[in-house]
Amino acid sequence: MTQPGDYGLPGSLDRVLSDVATERAAQDAMWGLREHPDGTGPTYASEADLAKQAVADAAAEGRLTWRHILHEEVLEAFAENDADRLRGELIQVAAVAVKWVQALDRRTRGVFESRDAVTGEAAVRDMSFLTLRQAAGRFDVSFAGLRKIVSAGLLPAAGHHGSKLVIPADVAQRIGTRPAVALPDLHPATGDATMAVLRVDVAQPDPEGERRFIGFRADLTPEDLLEALRGWWVGTPEKIAQAGVLPVTLGGFVVAVLTGLDTWDTKQTATGPVRHRFDARLAGYISDLDTATNMVAIGAADDLRVAGHLLGRRLQSTSGGPIAYVTVAAV
Numbered sequence: 432m433t434q435p436g437d438y439g440l441p442g443s444l445d446r447v448l449s450d451v452a453t454e455r456a457a458q459d460a461m462w463g464l465r466e467h468p469d470g471t472g473p474t475y476a477s478e479a480d481l482a483k484q485a486v487a488d489a490a491a492e493g494r495l496t497w498r499h500i501l502h503e504e505v506l507e508a509f510a511e512n513d514a515d516r517l518r519g520e521l522i523q524v525a526a527v528a529v530k531w532v533q534a535l536d537r538r539t540r541g542v543f544e545s546r547d548a549v550t551g552e553a554a555v556r557d558m559s560f561l562t563l564r565q566a567a568g569r570f571d572v573s574f575a576g577l578r579k580i581v582s583a584g585l586l587p588a589a590g591h592h593g594s595k596l597v598i599p600a601d602v603a604q605r606i607g608t609r610p611a612v613a614l615p616d617l618h619p620a621t622g623d624a625t626m627a628v629l630r631v632d633v634a635q636p637d638p639e640g641e642r643r644f645i646g647f648r649a650d651l652t653p654e655d656l657l658e659a660l661r662g663w664w665v666g667t668p669e670k671i672a673q674a675g676v677l678p679v680t681l682g683g684f685v686v687a688v689l690t691g692l693d694t695w696d697t698k699q700t701a702t703g704p705v706r707h708r709f710d711a712r713l714a715g716y717i718s719d720l721d722t723a724t725n726m727v728a729i730g731a732a733d734d735l736r737v738a739g740h741l742l743g744r745r746l747q748s749t750s751g752g753p754i755a756y757v758t759v760a761a762v
Contacts, residue, residue: 435722438533439588439599441559447532451525471517475509482506487643490650491636497531537590560597570607576682583633583681584649585720602721609723611745612678612685614757626674627666628748628755629689631681634659647681649718653727656716660687662708666754668695672709678741679716685746687716688738690731714738 436444482503489495504527508520563581567574581589581596586606589598614626634646642658644651651659660679664671671677672692679687691712699705715725715738723743725735748755 437588438530438537439560439590439602440533440537443533443536444529447529447536450532451529469512469517471509472512473510475506479503479506479510490648491644497527497534501527501531534590559600560592561600561603562592562595562597566598566600566603566607570603572603572607573683576684578682579633580682580684580720583647583686585681585686585717587649587719588721605721606684609684609743609745611747612741625670626757627671627677628746628750628757629660629664629677629679630748630750630753630755631660631679633681647679647686647716653713653716656687657689657711657713660689660713661711662696663698663700663706664708664754665704665706665752668697668707668709670756671707671754676714676737676741677709677711678746680746680748683745683747684720685741685744686720688714688734688741690714690734690737715742717742 434441434444438444482499483506486495486499486503489499501524504520504524508517508524511517511520561569563577564574566572567577578596580586581598586598586602588602589596591597631646634644634648634651637643637645637659641663643655644659646659647656672695675690675692677689677692678685679689689709689711692709695707695709697705697707712730712734713727714730714734715727717723718726720743725738725742727735727738746757748757750756
């Protein structure tokens with residue numbers, strides 16, 4: 432069974448950290464205890480900014496690699512001269528390096544395919560992994576929605592087996608048994624019987640250039656994510672804002688929550704529809720659907736409570752556009 436940090440491969444984190452400990456002991460045995468100056472500082476700040484931009488550009492263009500990610504973390508460490516902040520950046524460097532090794536291990540695990548008796552699809556023989564179609568069929572999750580969830584980076588345990596995307600069977604089961612949003616429970620928290628839902632796709636660069644992205648992706652910064660979600664949407668702004676909360680769904684699961692919808696900007700577009708952008712707060716979002724932990728740790732108590740009712744749960748809605756509505760039964 433996978434544990435937190437295993438990256439979908441049971442025992443993976445312990446094995447890699449054991450290898451790191453062995454290598455550290457070997458270094459001390461060869462070189463002894465040596466001290467060196469850090470050699471870091473603001474001189475490298477511009478290089479760190481370039482590395483950060485390179486990661487954002489590569490992610491937006493679908494060509495992000497482990498090299499991009501590790502290079503950014505290393506350059507951010509180089510730019511620090513405060514000991515505490517430098518230590519924090521180096522821990523992030525080490526964590527990314529460990530995860531990269533785990534990714535290599537996942538590729539070279541040496542599993543073999545058999546045929547699934549139900550779907551006829553190729554399956555991993557030890558059944559620790561399932562293809563996306565198998566997972567969708569067994570655990571009542573939309574195949575198209577599951578693909579969006581993986582594309583948005585919300586299942587970091589997902590990987591490739593040959594040409595197929597696979598996810599650990601226990602992860603698929605946990606997602607498949609995730610409950611729906613308890614709308615009657617949410618009613619006292621929102622104070623309204625009708626709630627708008629923002630249905631988004633995987634984040635893409637904004638073709639109009641008013642913000643960096645439109646949609647959701649787990650690796651967006653909170654600032655970019657808020658801008659990507661708070662507008663510009665077609666609909667009646669008073670109705671969108673009346674519940675005081677706007678759940679954001681991707682693939683049928685709540686992945687982010689906006690609050691503070693009391694005011695908004697309005698514009699008439701060249702193509703006709705009037706669009707609105709809300710002065711919203713990001714009350715919560717997740718980076719892993721399996722754990723569904725709110726990545727916003729500090730905020731208003733009401734915001735965090737409402738986000739806790741919603742994040743990671745199923746919320747089905749239908750609409751011809753991004754904005755849909757669900758009815759909250761009065762209690």
